[in-house]
Amino acid sequence: MQLATFLLTLEDYMLPCLNKKLFGIDCPGCGLQRSVVLFLKGDFSAAFDMYPAIFTLIPLVMFAIASQFTRFRFDTHIKMTLGILSGSIIIVNYILKMTHLTH
Template sequence: MQLPYFMISLDDYMLPCLNKKLFGIECPGCGAQRAISFLLKGDFIDAFTMYPAIFTIIPLLGFLLVDSFFTIKYSNKIIITLMVSSVILILGNYILKFL
């Protein structure tokens, strides 16, 4: 199956991490763009390896979008659970990068 051109050349348009360029230290968001690129290519394992929180952030954004149009029972608990799990994964991944 042939991928569309914009998905193949997406890596050429990624923004560099300003924190890494200025201070030489990765920020907690480093790897998110590459993880999205891997997801669009269908490489889920590499996306998780690059930025594990991508698998909680995308459902969180999707749920927030749906919740803005429809009333969902227990939406606050779902949002808080997704947010807390995202923060734990982001901080855990950030700490593991330094070890």
């Protein structure tokens, strides 16, 4: 019950996109906060629709935190791979979003 209440109140504290407010267009990070909330609620398909990189960013963050406490073999390679994959997904998603907005 407390988790549900936390998730509902979390939506009330989301930061607005400064880029969208100033320039009227989405930034590459638009949708990330809502995607995290959807992910935490268990709505994985909606989280992916909102921000596809969520499924590479969450493992990247979790691995980065875990690697602060535990040594992993090839940890730098794993972080680099997840980072490049996440960045690539973010860029492709942003380009697709921007090209679909203009048509």
